[in-house]
Amino acid sequence: MIYLQYEKSNETHSFVDVLTLEDDHGLSDEELEALKETRFQNWLSALNQPTIATIAVDEIV
Amino acid sequence: MAAKYWVGGTGLWSTAGRWSTQTGQASFVATRPSGTNATLTVTQVYSGTIKSGDALYDGAGTARGVINQQLTPLLGGETSGGVGRYSTTAASAAISTNNQCYTIVNASNTTVPASANTDEIIFDGNSGFNFTVTISGTSYAGGLYIGSVGTTPVNNVVTTALKGTMTLAGASTLNLYGDLKLPSTGLTWTRTGGITASGTASRIWSSNGVVIPEAITITASGTIYLASAFTCSSTITTNTNNSYFDLTNSGASTGVYLTCSSMLGNTGRYITSGTTGKLVFTGTGTLLNGSISFNGGSVSNPGRVLLSNTVDTALRYIVLPLGSNNNFSIEVPGGGAAVQCNITGQTYAAIAIPSLNSPDWYGSFTYAMAASYSSCYLTSPSFIAPNVTVYWTNTPLADSITYTGNNQFGQNSQYIWSVAKGVNFGANSTFNNTPIVAKNMSASNIDLGASGYITITGAATTSEFGGINLFGTYAGNKTIYLNAPYLAGNIYYQNNCYVGFSDSTKLDIVVNGNGNIVFGPPIIGKDSCCNAIYAPQTPLNSLDLTTNAYTGRLKGSLLLAGDLNIPSAVTLATYNGSYYENSCDITLVNTTPINVNVGPTVIGKINISGTSTVNLTAPLIGVGYALSVNSGTFNTNNYTLGSHSTFQNYTNLECNGGTVNLGSSSIYGSIKCPTDASKLNAGTSTLYMKGERYAPGTYLVGNTLPKVVVVCGTSGYPVNIYGSNGTITDFSITGEPNNYYEGVVFNSGITNLKSFTTNTSDSNLYKVYISAADISSIINNSSGVRFNPRNLRIYNSKVTPANQWYASNSTDSGSNTGWIFGNAPPIVVTYNNSQFFSFF
Numbered sequence: 001m002i003y004l005q006y007e008k009s010n011e012t013h014s015f016v017d018v019l020t021l022e023d024d025h026g027l028s029d030e031e032l033e034a035l036k037e038t039r040f041q042n043w044l045s046a047l048n049q050p051t052i053a054t055i056a057v058d059e060i061v
Numbered sequence: 062m063a064a065k066y067w068v069g070g071t072g073l074w075s076t077a078g079r080w081s082t083q084t085g086q087a088s089f090v091a092t093r094p095s096g097t098n099a100t101l102t103v104t105q106v107y108s109g110t111i112k113s114g115d116a117l118y119d120g121a122g123t124a125r126g127v128i129n130q131q132l133t134p135l136l137g138g139e140t141s142g143g144v145g146r147y148s149t150t151a152a153s154a155a156i157s158t159n160n161q162c163y164t165i166v167n168a169s170n171t172t173v174p175a176s177a178n179t180d181e182i183i184f185d186g187n188s189g190f191n192f193t194v195t196i197s198g199t200s201y202a203g204g205l206y207i208g209s210v211g212t213t214p215v216n217n218v219v220t221t222a223l224k225g226t227m228t229l230a231g232a233s234t235l236n237l238y239g240d241l242k243l244p245s246t247g248l249t250w251t252r253t254g255g256i257t258a259s260g261t262a263s264r265i266w267s268s269n270g271v272v273i274p275e276a277i278t279i280t281a282s283g284t285i286y287l288a289s290a291f292t293c294s295s296t297i298t299t300n301t302n303n304s305y306f307d308l309t310n311s312g313a314s315t316g317v318y319l320t321c322s323s324m325l326g327n328t329g330r331y332i333t334s335g336t337t338g339k340l341v342f343t344g345t346g347t348l349l350n351g352s353i354s355f356n357g358g359s360v361s362n363p364g365r366v367l368l369s370n371t372v373d374t375a376l377r378y379i380v381l382p383l384g385s386n387n388n389f390s391i392e393v394p395g396g397g398a399a400v401q402c403n404i405t406g407q408t409y410a411a412i413a414i415p416s417l418n419s420p421d422w423y424g425s426f427t428y429a430m431a432a433s434y435s436s437c438y439l440t441s442p443s444f445i446a447p448n449v450t451v452y453w454t455n456t457p458l459a460d461s462i463t464y465t466g467n468n469q470f471g472q473n474s475q476y477i478w479s480v481a482k483g484v485n486f487g488a489n490s491t492f493n494n495t496p497i498v499a500k501n502m503s504a505s506n507i508d509l510g511a512s513g514y515i516t517i518t519g520a521a522t523t524s525e526f527g528g529i530n531l532f533g534t535y536a537g538n539k540t541i542y543l544n545a546p547y548l549a550g551n552i553y554y555q556n557n558c559y560v561g562f563s564d565s566t567k568l569d570i571v572v573n574g575n576g577n578i579v580f581g582p583p584i585i586g587k588d589s590c591c592n593a594i595y596a597p598q599t600p601l602n603s604l605d606l607t608t609n610a611y612t613g614r615l616k617g618s619l620l621l622a623g624d625l626n627i628p629s630a631v632t633l634a635t636y637n638g639s640y641y642e643n644s645c646d647i648t649l650v651n652t653t654p655i656n657v658n659v660g661p662t663v664i665g666k667i668n669i670s671g672t673s674t675v676n677l678t679a680p681l682i683g684v685g686y687a688l689s690v691n692s693g694t695f696n697t698n699n700y701t702l703g704s705h706s707t708f709q710n711y712t713n714l715e716c717n718g719g720t721v722n723l724g725s726s727s728i729y730g731s732i733k734c735p736t737d738a739s740k741l742n743a744g745t746s747t748l749y750m751k752g753e754r755y756a757p758g759t760y761l762v763g764n765t766l767p768k769v770v771v772v773c774g775t776s777g778y779p780v781n782i783y784g785s786n787g788t789i790t791d792f793s794i795t796g797e798p799n800n801y802y803e804g805v806v807f808n809s810g811i812t813n814l815k816s817f818t819t820n821t822s823d824s825n826l827y828k829v830y831i832s833a834a835d836i837s838s839i840i841n842n843s844s845g846v847r848f849n850p851r852n853l854r855i856y857n858s859k860v861t862p863a864n865q866w867y868a869s870n871s872t873d874s875g876s877n878t879g880w881i882f883g884n885a886p887p888i889v890v891t892y893n894n895s896q897f898f899s900f901f
């Protein structure tokens with residue numbers, strides 16, 4: 001496995017995370033960067049969200 | 062422990078037919094008409110291989126018989142077990158069009174993961190396609206592996222990536238006894254039922270960027286290792302056991318972020334965060350209660366806590382229990398325009414530590430606002446509860462930290478900081494008798510920086526300030542501005558600090574260092590400013606009460622190595638109606654020349670005890686008790702000592718050592734030279750004395766005063782002359798005709814009294830013991846100056862040599878020796894062999 005630590009930041013926050021990848025993951029640098037950015041944005045979106053107080057309705061098939 | 066595979070795509074976690082203990086099941090789309098021997102038509106296979114003997118289930122998880130054999134494929138080119146037609150065992154019900162069916166290799170093992178089990182729960186490429194799994198009842202997993210490529214640790218199951226997407230839904234509790242490994246793509250987590258991390262095993266959580274939206278309760282006693290940043294948008298609660306998190310497990314990582322809305326529960330938390338890991342709180346209200354220890358309690362490598370939510374304006378609390386070991390810094394980011402807008406909201410609070418019994422907190426508070434926002438505020442209310450000690454050990458990025466709202470600081474709490482920037486405590490701050498304490502931590506010096514300062518503003522009615530305590534070593538001169546009329550408090554002040562007061566502030570100052578105190582505009586007005594200065598230990602650089610310092614009060618005492626500048630109305634003592642008390646003793650310990658400028662109403666004592674020169678730069682008319690010269694050189698520079706308009710003998714020049722140069726000064730009070738240790742150069746000065754009950758009198762031992770004038774008053778107490786072998790060249794009594802009650806007492810041998818005149822109409826002179834060795838020469842001196850006391854009532858007075866003291870127009874009140882009451886004979890002066898006669 002490959003452990004790829006990265007740090008991303010904007011003017012307000014910095015974020016430290018690790019990508020765990022297979023040795024032959026086959027991802028290009030651009031794809032890896034996109035993956036990092038996606039995870040950073042997911043984290044940023046979680047920062048200022050109000051605490052969830054309601055329970056989602058189950059989807060029962 | 063066994064492996065449990067989810068099969069068949071969408072379904073309820075609690076459905077037994079969705080689980081298998083063996084891999085190899087197939088997932089596919091199929092239809093079948095009704096009838097007992099109808100043919101199953103498979104139109105798409107997502108995973109696995111359809112084999113004879115496998116149990117067939119429709120998309121609802123209902124058993125539909127067993128696969129018998131493959132028939133002729135519908136489409137050419139498909140391999141065996143894929144798309145095609147299959148016969149099944151008897152099953153009468155139809156399978157609707159394009160139903161997502163699946164097979165199970167061993168239908169006898171389709172039980173739901175059992176209570177408190179330790180099974181490895183696997184969702185991977187064989188579990189379905191674009192499916193949703195709903196946890197509809199309390200469920201259990203030994204470890205939860207969803208689309209994580211790898212091998213499970215117990216059963217060594219090789220897991221694969223998801224096919225399509227998976228949604229994990231539901232609102233029931235999931236009890237998790239082991240790992241949590243999620244894919245970086247393809248998983249949507251919508252469930253909110255809560256996760257309980259149970260058991261004793263250590264485990265690895267690898268969320269791979271998936272945000273967990275539900276609360277997590279930690280009852281596990283093992284360490285939770287984070288293999289990637291872990292984000293929970295709800296609360297993490299730690300119960301039952303101390304909770305251990307390791308943020309450094311991810312290969313070469315030096316620590317990832319652990320993010321949650323808050324971390325509650327009252328157990329201890331032990332977090333290994335490395336050098337880059339961070340605990341991020343996104344919530345409001347109580348963010349943390351209970352103790353928290355980072356990196357083994359290391360002070361040199363404390364944890365980092367980020368309060369990230371800069372949108373929500375609700376109050377935040379961090380509650381630290383008594384006796385815990387907390388070592389972390391707190392960061393509150395500023396930033397973009399939107400954030401800035403919300404930060405300045407009136408109800409925003411940065412941090413609150415409300416515990417009544419919180420211990421010391423070894424950490425820092427960092428308000429990292431963007432450089433473009435120089436006026437970011439942590440607006441109120443911030444609350445430091447009683448008995449809380451907050452250490453500020455890091456340099457804030459901002460130029461200052463400003464509190465502008467209803468900040469509260471509980472009684473006996475302390476602010477201990479070593480920030481290199483300023484701290485502003487804004488309007489309506491309430492300190493509740495709370496001192497602000499700044500002292501060095503460990504080996505670090507306290508440094509307020511080149512421009513560090515403290516500013517306190519607020520209304521007197523709402524601001525009660527406990528004080529500022531500064532300890533440790535400070536680099537350079539620092540400034541503390543106290544702008545508000547706080548009601549009480551102490552400033553404990555040490556080493557090169559620069560204290561400036563603005564507005565009316567009532568504070569006590571304990572000066573333990575050689576800084577500067579400057580009272581700036583509009584200064585200590587309204588008799589409520591600096592309440593007292595106490596207890597010096599090392600010299601203050603200077604004391605400057607120049608600007609508008611018109612009604613303040615100083616008490617206590619201080620050492621001063623530099624200039625003393627108090628030209629305005631500041632009292633150094635309080636007058637209780639009879640006498641002055643609580644006087645402030647200012648001791649000058651200068652080693653280089655300094656200047657003294659003390660204003661008209663200062664009451665207190667000044668000790669000159671340095672090794673260098675003290676120069677008056679203005680009349681010293683405010684010292685009410687004493688000016689004591691103990692060493693060094695004191696130059697009056699011809700300025701007046703004491704005030705004729707408020708004449709009183711409290712002004713006492715004590716010459717205990719050093720050199721005193723009076724020049725042509727007028728001294729109102731007395732001069733006391735108890736020994737000849739001090740070199741008194743009286744010059745052409747004039748000492749004006751007035752009888753007072755507490756008058757110390759003038760004491761001369763071998764010293765010479767050129768002129769002493771007794772100004773008669775109505776107090777009824779005499780002026781006293783003490784000492785021995787002193788010389789008063791010109792002694793006279795003056796005053797209004799009716800102010801003759803005080804008199805003069807020569808208590809012992811002033812051996813040289815070279816002139817004695819009176820110009821009052823009637824004055825008392827009693828208890829006079831005068832020994833004037835050269836009185837005959839005075840009487841007969843060539844200039845015609847005569848020893849000529851007049852208008853005296855003399856009692857109990859002995860003068861020597863006898864029969865040479867004439868008191869003209871005077872009354873013998875008894876017990877006198879040596880006096881001749883009457884006019885003296887004319888003095889005969891010989892000039893050019895001619896004799897001239899002079900008469901009184």
